[in-house]
Amino acid sequence: MGLGIETRHLIARRAALEIRPNMIVNLGIGIPTLVADYIPNDHGVLLHTENGILGMGGSPETGMEDGNLANAGGYPVTILAGASYFDSATAFGMIRRGLLDVTVLGALEVSEKGDIANWIVPGKRVPGMGGAIDLAQKAKKVIVLMNHTDKTGAPKIVKECSLPLTVQEGAHMIITEKAVIDVTEKKLVLREVMHPYTVKEVLETTGAPLSLPEKVAVFR
Template identity: 50%
Template structure:
């Protein structure tokens, strides 16, 4: 199981019956493939659709049906499609219970940077700024470290922010961390890792409770 699947599987554990959930580009959209059996919830995509499901198999996709990242999706019975202005009215109106978004960096204060690396990468903020302040719960999904082994879970973000103090939960392939008023709490570590392993590769200051669990994936 690679890091992307680990993160997507763990994100799916945050969903509950009856929720309206938005999944951002990349790893978060993969979470639709791991919804618990029998769960009744509504997935929303910002380009204008409600009630989609798992990624279709090769050869079974409809080129006219895709998520905001252009990836194919499957519309479930009862699904609806509509203009983007209505989609953002749903988001800005506080009707999204949870959103999971990819990130370049996050920090212990709940800040998130996911749209720009000055001089190298600037695709635009897109709907992230609306989701980060409009959704009732925000999950940030990212690899724990970059290709050089540097932590992406920081004391303070160094990149331009998408929104400030909005993240509730951080999910990486190594750990699950909750942003609280007292600081960043380590809740779970991935199978095969120890608390010490996570602390060593994390720049942020972590609060370590006595009951850190193994990540359920």
Template identity: 50%
Template sequence: MPLTREQIAQRIAQELKDGFYVNLGIGMPTLVANYVPPGIDIILQSENGLLGIGPWPVEGQEDPDLINAGKETVTALKGSAFFDSALSFGMIRGGHIDMAVLGAMEVSEQGDLANWTIPGKMMKGPGGAMDLAVGAKRIYVAMEHANKEGQPKILKKCALPITGLKCVHHIVTDHAFLDVTPEGLVLRELAPGVTVEQVQRITEPKLKVAPDVREMKV
């Protein structure tokens, strides 16, 4: 069975390492914060100027002035820091973010990312995605493997406007875990009950199947 959005986030959370500075993109990536493994201490950064994001606020105790980049209300941990966007983007562009999790509308086999606009749709702007794409040390993409029409979102070449070139390192979808390598996309893990053939059917590029391909643990 394909994974749910929560299970995709749970699988990505397994990649977190103790002491990581992490930026979570808008939408599905924000769910990763709910599944940080026990014993792992990470520091969440938001490009609108907050380092040290805490758990989601209890209903009725939200502070409308305390929000993340997606305008969702959050909490701040003891010792958190608040700063302006210039300093925030300095952290990102300076290579101080160990891992960023971003959503995507398309990813190419070379790791190109398209996630900021769809032609003809209302454009809200790229936010911090372009800076994170080139500034974060590791980029994980959280996405559905195919669109609502069943067409691949992992392509030989992106058709939508590019956010960043050759910036994606790993793709985690409802069907599979893929590594982006110079030799092409490597299929590392499969969602429970999903076959290699099913993943290839909704992936435009030819996949390289890892010798030790295994079931995703969520």
């Protein structure tokens, strides 16, 4: 079952707290796109897109869309004062040089080691992997936003990914509708639970061991 709009925004709002002033950030398609709406304009954050924008803003108001201004997913966006435009080759040059502080992306599975599978389900047609591999390998911090379980209720956080990998040991943090989890070198650490879920519910629906700190915070 897909996530409701309120839950999607809850995840995006939590992810935005990981973005510090003056960072260069890339937001993926889906829930990550919503993160732009929760970054204060006075933070000096520069949002980067693979199709060639540095300085992207949040979503435009209904009726104020510019047909020539879109993110890499084709959705209308705004720009901030001082934004710049360039071609995709330059956009990917920035990524591959390691200039992005954070990338926020979706995933189909994440393993306990931080392996990410997010570009294909075997047997299903896809337009391509886009910038997923470059972003997941080169950004200084990779935050994954996704459902905690799939449509059948099976965990998407697993000991080992069963789907083709995008990157090995690439994820630094996972945020779902149930939890905020840090990916460390040795283990997954349950940092927060999302209201109204409990630690017990998170543990029961996670397919990999979670380490518990002395206190697990609740995010509302």
